[in-house]
Amino acid sequence: MAFNSLIFAGFLFTVFLCYWSLPSKPLGIRNAFLLIASYIFYGWWDWHFLGLIALNSTVDYAIGVSLHQTQSNSKRKLLLGVSLTINLGILGLFKYYDFFINSAIDVLETIGLQANLHTLSIILPVGISFYTFQTLSYTIDIYREKIVPTKNAIAYFAFVSFFPQLVAGPIERASHLLPQFLERKSFNLEQTKDGLRQILWGLFKKTVIADNLAPYVDKIFSNYEVYPGPMLLLGTVYFAIQIYCDFSGYSDMAIGTARLFGFNLKRNFAYPYFSRNIGEFWRRWHISLSTWFRDYVYIPLGGNRTKTSFGHYSNLILTFTISGFWHGANWTFVIWGFLNGLYYLSPVLRGTHTHQTAVVAMGRFWPTPLEFFQICRTFTLISFAWIFFRANSFSHAIGFISHIGSSNWIAPLRHTKGLWYVLLILVIDWIQREKHHPLDVSTLPRVTRWAIYYILAILILFLGKTGHVPFIYFQF
Amino acid sequence: MFRLFISNSEMSTSDRTVLWPFLRRILTFLFPFILIGLTMEFALWKTGDAWSPRSALIHQQQSTTESIYGPRFFSDQFNIFKLSGIRYRQPSILSIGSSRVMQIRDMMFHPLEKEFYNGGGILRNAFDLHTFADILTREELPLPKVLIVGIDPWWLRTHYGKATWLNDSDGRSSFAGHIEAFRQILKKGAFQQVFTATSSFKSPGFGYDAIGTYARIEGTGFRKDGSSLYPSKVFREFVESPVYVDRESPAIIDRIRKTKREFSLPATIDEHRVRLIIEALSRIKNKGVEVYAFMPPFSEEAFEALEDSQALHQWWNYYKHKFPKILEKHDIFITPVSNPAQFELDDRYMFDGWHPSEVYMGHLVKRMIEKSPDSSYLKNVRLKNLTLSIKNAAIPLAFKRPDSPTAAGLN
Structure with missing residues (x-):
């Protein structure tokens, strides 16, 4: 079910x-x-x-x-x-x-x-x-x-x-x-209404964005040998958005469903792709798992209170690697975790991993050029690691990555329809990034709210995948 | 425990006082969706699209006149419809294959018309044939005396279908299927057609009883004998301009030249699939069924393109030359692949690059019967009637002209 x-x-x-x-x-x-x-x-x-x-x-x-x-x-x-x-x-x-x-x-x-x-x-x-x-x-x-x-x-x-x-x-x-x-x-009416809003938003992300990107991702990853390099990059971006919308969509539905019964679950995603560094990303992505590993693996290992810096760094990398292994019994997940551990070292070495706790461009609409650059850099690193997460095997991932560089770079792009979905989710998330969830529209007039609900419901009915596409995280 | 429910009812009453107005508001929000949904469902039921394939089949078979079943929505019901048709008619002569065998008709087997059923459309690859053989040999379907099997060239190749499509899926029975139907109604501008079809019960062109939007609006669908009737527009256009047109999209000739879809590269032979086909046919034969394998024809231009194609050379040659010999080695009767010229016809006898007209199919069936052994059940067919039908065919595409007043320009 x-x-x-x-x-x-x-x-x-x-x-x-x-x-x-x-x-x-x-x-x-x-x-x-x-x-x-x-x-x-x-x-x-x-x-x-x-x-x-x-x-x-x-x-x-x-x-x-x-x-x-x-x-x-x-x-x-x-x-x-x-x-x-x-x-x-x-x-x-x-x-x-x-x-x-x-x-x-x-x-x-x-x-x-x-x-x-x-x-x-x-x-x-x-x-x-x-x-x-x-x-x-x-x-x-x-x-x-x-x-x-x-x-x-x-x-x-x-x-x-x-x-x-x-x-x-x-x-x-x-x-x-x-x-x-x-x-x-x-029974709390406001809580229930907000729960329903979050369910609607989660369903939209899952059925409209994630499930529509899934066929492109599957095609590109399964046949990477025949696609030119830019298409493989596009496939990587599509997967980054697919997994975000699939998993955060599930989390939104879970949190929203719990609210219908008067329960408040932990926030699991907080606009992770607008993170300015890897440290911030991991404070915004699958928060309940990241904090679990922090409290029950990283800290018991010694955390940052080790005698040497090496101990601290190795604790970090080990925690990320175990976290990767938690996702699935495959070396690709282990490497994905290890890679994120390596990424994390960079802000730790510079002492910036605990900076940027507030959402980017707070109180402003546009980010500064530096913030924009930082967001792009973080997204690129994370997306690269996602290749290992999505690949069926280590050799598949290596083949995919090496084909990005070695293949034709002037071939025309295909499957570009998916970019509309990417754009849609990024724009909505960006506009609403200071809210608990993007459909937190309780302050708007009722007519506007209902118009938004109807638009989303119609988009789900017309664009959402109707067959049951399983949630990616169900396999974990 | 029961007392607790009663004594604490006050607690839930306070919840209820907030809950019910909230539920009313939810219902208000959902009301337009419910209203539109119910209207659409009613319309789909009235057109016959939302009928279960089994009940549509029974309705069709019990009709005293010819009846066409052509739903536009929930199109994945065809397997159930055709399998139900085989069970209902219990045919002595059964034809199966892809849509390319669908022009084989009951009238070609006079006086055994009632003993024939066309199961065309249920097989799309070698795995389907294998599954069909399983079903037939387990006697979950009535065993025919004669089985005519159309084998397409792409059944033998790699990269064409990974598994069987022959399942019991019925879009009508799932919520997703209904959502998909609504989308089609609204997206493709079919809204008006659906509502017209709710009140029109005859097919245009031939004026048959019609079940389903396609049957009622375009006059296309399956006849009582399982064979397929093309849209009346096709015949009307042919009468106005009697030339060959490849009506497939993309045209078969383009698919061959551009090596797309069924003709994509690498076009290599999959020995496993070949074995599956032979094994399935042999199993059916071992049950005492006369098996007539048949390689559906191509138009002259498509045939020529296949002959000329270097990229498809190995596959095409295997299909054309080697495969029939393999079948013969297994004592399976085979009618080789042809084109209209081999019957002194031309491409006007084709609907498109790979679907022969019923007149051309009449020639093929006639040849099959002529070449069948003397002991064959097919020898009970009086070929005189078929020969006469071919001779008197109204147009190259059909034995009979559509004569319904709704078929403009044909009277």
């Missing part, structure tokens, strides 16, 4: 009506209802994996309670170890087992040894990387005594499986989302 399907629209409408028709006291009723709805939502893909999410939740709920009750340091470490082993073990089995086996076979074959290893060829349960990180952060935060565990099992289970953000984030922290399950909610 994808967000861009009619069945989800029906599901959401039904759940929304039932949820607000239920009494808000005791809390358990609405939470139990959300839990059931979330399990139905997840089971729609493959009910076999419901057991997995239930197991994950049960283990971390029990460990959380035990951690809080245990004073002994060694026991606490043991409990944390059990949680890490089970969570990462399940993730490793489903997501990385085949990758490691295949890599081992490749290595053994290159040194002339015949390996008798077998892969499992099992399906990757949708959303496993997301909800595993969510439950992991829960136990780690209890271990660090940043939060106390909840004794409300229904609230906890609903928090782990909350359907708006279950399959592709934003990755929520218990400290932020769990308390929202423990408070009484009343």
Whole structure:
């Protein structure tokens, strides 16, 4: 049941009506209802994996309670170890087992040894990387005594499986989302309206922009040998916009959906392509994952408090590389992560990585020439790294990149229709970049607002891809 | 637990007081979409486009006169329509292939007209034939006595279709299909046509019963025997100016010369696909079905272009010379690829570079029957009738002239 399907629209409408028709006291009723709805939502893909999410939740709920009750340091470490082993073990089995086996076979074959290893060829349960990180952060935060565990099992289970953000984030922290399950909610009209606006905007980005660019990207990346260099650059730009609209579109729909039920999820994207350096980009792109890796990988590794600068830099690169590997069991993702780590070093070395926290050209319409140059530079670097993210294999990426330089540069451009979509999204994002999301138009007169909604709805109906094009991040 | 619901009803009442006005506003916003959607759906249902292919087929087959099924929207229903037709008619003589076999008609098999069905259009590549053989040999379709299979040259080549298209997809049954239909109605200026089709029940040209917008507005669609009727405009234009025109877009001759689409490069033979075709035909034959492979013709100009093309040389020669020999080696009867000149006809007997007219197809069927073994079921066909039809054909494109008053200039 994808967000861009009619069945989800029906599901959401039904759940929304039932949820607000239920009494808000005791809390358990609405939470139990959300839990059931979330399990139905997840089971729609493959009910076999419901057991997995239930197991994950049960283990971390029990460990959380035990951690809080245990004073002994060694026991606490043991409990944390059990949680890490089970969570990462399940993730490793489903997501990385085949990758490691295949890599081992490749290595053994290159040194002339015949390996008798077998892969499992099992399906990757949708959303496993997301909800595993969510439950992991829960136990780690209890271990660090940043939060106390909840004794409300229904609230906890609903928090782990909350359907708006279950399959592709934003990755929520218990400290932020769990308390929202423990408070009484009343229907908030303004919040609901804004939620609907964000859903509409996300759907527009996904079905109109991302899905219309997808065929061009697929054609160019699959047949890069026959395209001239400028077309490959165009394909790279298209992919940069496609993945942005696909994933941020999903996040917008997730955040908007949660708001319909009175929940506030973390912001996941903040106009990342208007970033002036890589540091700023990573504060604006997939924010919930970046901060997760900062808090649970980078800082535990030592962060910037190492004895040598080398330690700091290696921590950075390692964190980015692991983050790349989180995306998928393929060397292309590892290289993508590593490359971003390298990029990140540059502002760190110059000490500018924490600069530029405010949105670019705040209070002005046009950026300065320097800002414009910085935005273009960041976009170019990021887009180059996206080639590895999109490529099927390392050799595919290298072939693509080398063909950019070696091929014909005076051939006419094709597939330029996609540029209209690129322009459209960049212009709207630029105009609205100071807003929480581009469709935050609550201050406009109602006639204008409705006109905007109708235009977007008509564009979705007429230009949006009607077949179900899966969200890119569902594969992670 | 139940008591809690009752005692706390006040809480949800306060929510409800805000919720219902909000829902009303949402409905108000959606009202224009709902209204337009329902109007369109009603119109599509009235034209017959939104009928299920099975119910359209039953309606057509039960009609006492000729009836044309030609929906304009939800066009991917044809597989279901044709497969349902085969199940319904249980033909002894079945023809299958691409659109290039669609001019084979029941009247060519007199007195076995009722025993014939044209399943043309359901096979587009070698994988489709393989799937069809699976369905037929599993007896999910009634086994015919005779199977006429049109094999196109691109079925043998690499880079043409990666998988079978022969599935049960029906755009009508998905929301996406309806959205696509609405887009077509509004984008292509078909709005007026749809609304005209809601009240017009006969096809222009021949005045047949018509189901679907294309059938009602352009007079094109599938006849009861599964064969296809071209738009009445084609016949009208031919009567006004009886010359050959390649009506495909882009023209077949251009596709060949520019090596585009079906004739794109590299045009190499895919042995796997060749094996799939042979294996599928052999399996059907082993079920006791007489299999007549048939290589649909090309216009003279297209045929000549194929002969002259260096880029397509290897593929074309394989199709023309080697492939028939392979089929013969497997005891499969084959009618080789031809052009009108080989039957002392000319390109006016072609709708375009690769679709023969029903008159030309009559010649091909006649030759097939003549050359069939004495034991063949086809020998029950009285060729005299077919010969007479060919001789008395009204125009090179059709045995009969459209005579409906709506076919301007043809009476």
